[in-house]
Amino acid sequence: MSKTYLPVDVYTAARQRMERVFDDFPSVYLSFSAGKDSGVMLNLALEVAREKDCLPLNVLILDLEAQYQHTADYIQRVADNPDVNLHWVCLPLHLRNAVSQIQPHWMCWDPDAKDLWVRDLPDHPKVISDENYFPFFKRGMEFEEFVPAFGEWFSEQHGGERTACMVGIRSDESLNRFRTIVNERKTRWEDFGWTTLVTPNVYNAYPIYDWKTDDVWTANGKFGWDYNKVYDLMHLAGLSLHDMRLCQPFGDDQRQGLWLFKILEPDVWAKLVNRVAGANFGQRHVQEMGNVMGNIRIQLPEGYTWKRYAKFLLATMPPYLAEHYRKKIAKFLKVWRKDIRSGKYPVDRIYDFADPKMEAARKVPSWRRVCKVILKNDYWCKGLSFSQTTREMDRQLALITKYMDL
Structure with a gap:
C-alpha cells in the first residue's frame, strides 16, 4: 500500500486530529510511556486541551518499576503538572523476561519481593498502588490485559460515554505499527484511518502516526517541550x-x-x-550468534539429531515451562501434518532440518526450527507461527499456578 501525502505539515495535521478527538469524544485520555513519542504527543495534547478548555488532561502510565531513573524523574515532572490528571499505576503486573529460561516472566512491584525492588514506590498522591483500586485488577495481570480493561473502566467512570485513548505510535517505527494504521478490516471512527475500535466503548486514536523521528526532536527543540x-x-x-x-x-x-x-x-x-x-x-x-541465545546460526551437538536435541532441551527445563513448550510444539506438528496431508504446502514430512531460508520464512516444518525457538527463549513460540493472545495468557498463569502448588 502506497503512502498519500497531505498538503499540511505533520504538526498541523496532528493538531487537527486531536481537535477532532476532543470534539467527537465526551471522554478522552492519553496513554503515556515516558518515551519520546508519547512525550511529544502529551505536549501537543496539552496545547489543544488548553484551547478546548478540556483540562486537566487525563493520562495513563504503567510504571513497570525497572525504569531508568531519568524516566522516573520525567514521570514525576508530568505528575507535578497541574494540567495533567495522571493515573500513575504501580501495580504488580506480569512481564516477559526473555533473558532467562528459569524465570521467563517476572512481576514488577511484586509485594513478596519488596526488598529487591529497583526503586522505592513513588511518593506522590497520583500513584495508584492499591490492588483494590480497580475492580478489574488481579495480581499478575499481563500488560496487554490491563490496558483495554482500564479503557473500559475509564469509560464507565464517565457514565459509559464513548471514549478515545490517544496513543503515540508512529507507522515508521515498525511494520506492525504501519499495519495497525492501514488495516482496512478494523472498525474506525467516522472512517478515520488513524483510529481503531479496541473495546465496545473505547477507540484508540493515533494522532502522530505520520511523524518521523526527526519531527519528534524538531518539535521538542522548536517549542522547548520537556522530554x-x-x-x-x-x-x-x-x-x-x-x-x-x-x-x-x-x-x-x-x-x-x-x-x-x-x-x-x-x-x-x-x-x-x-x-x-x-x-x-x-x-x-544477547547479541552473540549461536546456541547461547539462539541467534542466527545454531549448531547441532555431536551425536544428536535436531529432534533428539529438542527433547534434550525440554528435559532440562523447569516442569511448567517444559509442559508449555511441549503443548506448543505438539500443536505446531499437528497443524503441519494436517497441511501436508491436504497438499497445502509442497512438503512431505516434518523434516529434521531444511533449507535455512525456507525455515526462516516459516514455509517448512523442521525440528531445527523447534530447537531455535527453545534456545531463543521464544516463550510465545513466534518462530513456530504462534502469537500472544488473552487465552494463551490465561493458560500460562494456570500452568504456573499448577506447578507452584505441587
Whole structure:
C-alpha cells in the first residue's frame, strides 16, 4: 500500500486530529510511556486541551518499576503538572523476561519481593498502588490485559460515554505499527484511518502516526517541550536518533538494549541484575550468534539429531515451562501434518532440518526450527507461527499456578 501525502505539515495535521478527538469524544485520555513519542504527543495534547478548555488532561502510565531513573524523574515532572490528571499505576503486573529460561516472566512491584525492588514506590498522591483500586485488577495481570480493561473502566467512570485513548505510535517505527494504521478490516471512527475500535466503548486514536523521528526532536527543540533526559545520555553514548528505544528492558525484542542500561545508569543496573534473573547474562550474550541465545546460526551437538536435541532441551527445563513448550510444539506438528496431508504446502514430512531460508520464512516444518525457538527463549513460540493472545495468557498463569502448588 502506497503512502498519500497531505498538503499540511505533520504538526498541523496532528493538531487537527486531536481537535477532532476532543470534539467527537465526551471522554478522552492519553496513554503515556515516558518515551519520546508519547512525550511529544502529551505536549501537543496539552496545547489543544488548553484551547478546548478540556483540562486537566487525563493520562495513563504503567510504571513497570525497572525504569531508568531519568524516566522516573520525567514521570514525576508530568505528575507535578497541574494540567495533567495522571493515573500513575504501580501495580504488580506480569512481564516477559526473555533473558532467562528459569524465570521467563517476572512481576514488577511484586509485594513478596519488596526488598529487591529497583526503586522505592513513588511518593506522590497520583500513584495508584492499591490492588483494590480497580475492580478489574488481579495480581499478575499481563500488560496487554490491563490496558483495554482500564479503557473500559475509564469509560464507565464517565457514565459509559464513548471514549478515545490517544496513543503515540508512529507507522515508521515498525511494520506492525504501519499495519495497525492501514488495516482496512478494523472498525474506525467516522472512517478515520488513524483510529481503531479496541473495546465496545473505547477507540484508540493515533494522532502522530505520520511523524518521523526527526519531527519528534524538531518539535521538542522548536517549542522547548520537556522530554525524558535519558535520550541525552543515549546520544552521548553514540546512538543515532533512530536507535534510541525506551521500553520494558527484558522483552523478546527489547533485550537487545540491555547493554545500554549498564552504561547509562550503572547504579540502577546493579539493582536490575539483582532483581530480574538472567539480566547480566542477557546483556553479555544477547547479541552473540549461536546456541547461547539462539541467534542466527545454531549448531547441532555431536551425536544428536535436531529432534533428539529438542527433547534434550525440554528435559532440562523447569516442569511448567517444559509442559508449555511441549503443548506448543505438539500443536505446531499437528497443524503441519494436517497441511501436508491436504497438499497445502509442497512438503512431505516434518523434516529434521531444511533449507535455512525456507525455515526462516516459516514455509517448512523442521525440528531445527523447534530447537531455535527453545534456545531463543521464544516463550510465545513466534518462530513456530504462534502469537500472544488473552487465552494463551490465561493458560500460562494456570500452568504456573499448577506447578507452584505441587
